[in-house]
Every structure is written in C-alpha cells, then in structure tokens.
Amino acid sequence: MIVPCPECKKALRFDEGRFHCTTDWCSALGMEMPVWRAVKDSGLAAPTPAGLPRPEHRGLPVPWVAPRTENQVWWRALDAERLALAQNLWLCQACGQALPEKAWVLASPEGQVLQAALHETCKDMALEYCPHLSSGTTRTTPRLIARSQLITDGRPVAQAAPSEPDFLHQWELERFDETG
Numbered sequence: 001m002i003v004p005c006p007e008c009k010k011a012l013r014f015d016e017g018r019f020h021c022t023t024d025w026c027s028a029l030g031m032e033m034p035v036w037r038a039v040k041d042s043g044l045a046a047p048t049p050a051g052l053p054r055p056e057h058r059g060l061p062v063p064w065v066a067p068r069t070e071n072q073v074w075w076r077a078l079d080a081e082r083l084a085l086a087q088n089l090w091l092c093q094a095c096g097q098a099l100p101e102k103a104w105v106l107a108s109p110e111g112q113v114l115q116a117a118l119h120e121t122c123k124d125m126a127l128e129y130c131p132h133l134s135s136g137t138t139r140t141t142p143r144l145i146a147r148s149q150l151i152t153d154g155r156p157v158a159q160a161a162p163s164e165p166d167f168l169h170q171w172e173l174e175r176f177d178e179t180g
C-alpha cells in the first residue's frame with residue numbers, strides 16, 4: 001500500500017509505526033506523521049461507519065478507531081481524531097456508538113485504561129479477535145465502570161480539558177486500591 005505525502009505526493013516511508021517523507025526538497029521532509037493523519041491527508045482513508053456489524057478486513061472486524069484504506073488496516077495504530085471523540089463524547093471505541101451510563105474498559109493492573117470504553121458485546125469481540133489486549137505486556141482485565149470513575153492527568157475526566165488528537169487523554173481508574 002502506497003500512501004503519498006500530502007505535500008510532495010511521493011510515497012511516504014513507513015517506519016516504527018509512523019510515516020515519514022524522505023523527499024529532500026519537500027517541506028514535510030523529516031516530519032513524522034501518525035498513520036491516521038497520513039492516511040487522511042492523502043485522501044485514501046476508507047469510510048468506517050459507526051455501528052454494528054463492523055466492516056470486515058480479511059475476516060476480522062475493523063474497530064471504529066482503526067485507520068484504514070480500501071485494502072489495508074493499521075490494527076495497532078489509532079485514529080487519534082476518533083479516539084478523542086470517543087473519549088469526549090463517551091462513545092464506544094470499537095463501534096463508534098453512544099455508550100450507556102456504565103461501560104467496559106480494559107485496565108492494566110496499575111489502573112491504566114486502554115484508550116477508551118466499550119459496549120459489553122464490543123468488549124467481548126475485541127478480546128476474541130485481539131488476544132494481545134489481555135495477554136503479554138498489556139495484561140489488562142475488563143472492568144465495568146461509569147465515566148465519573150475515570151481520571152486523566154490527575155483530575156476527574158469531566159473537569160479536564162477535552163481530549164485532543166495531539167493531546168489525547170490517558171485514562172486511569174480512580175481509587176485503584178481495591179484488590180481483585
């Protein structure tokens with residue numbers, strides 16, 4: 001998959017999870033572009049509507065926050081624009097639809113939340129298709145919580161500045177001293 005530089009239109013190089021322009025006369029030379037921004041600015045982003053069932057790529061459901069073109073999905077890169085929306089509007093990161101008052105998050109043993117919240121069925125789907133979310137280095141467990149139990153940068157989410165694509169919230173569970 002070739003993603004062209006938004007400035008010089010030459011193919012961007014993909015390296016360490018980000019795109020770079022290597023054209024020596026281009027004004028974007030040396031700038032790192034996150035996947036979602038390069039894909040969007042190149043005009044190649046494929047529409048990923050909210051709702052269920054999810055669009056599929058090679059048999060796998062595509063989360064609402066995954067950057068994609070017609071024939072490629074960057075599973076581990078996140079669309080920061082959509083993630084900010086999900087965090088600010090209490091939307092499900094897997095399906096993009098509104099969440100009930102209590103929703104699921106995947107939290108590490110230290111209480112760090114994997115990005116945003118999910119519906120119960122979307123949480124089950126994520127764990128079924130993305131086993132790395134709950135194993136290996138992430139070691140998360142699902143927890144049913146209200147938005148008021150989340151803090152970011154040391155303050156309740158509702159009192160924090162909104163999440164922004166370049167300054168995303170890192171959610172944590174408050175009072176994470178309970179065992180089990």
Ligand SMILES: [Zn+2]
Nearest residue numbers: 005008021026
């Ligand atoms: Zn360029």
Ligand SMILES: [Zn+2]
Nearest residue numbers: 092095119122
């Ligand atoms: Zn959902």
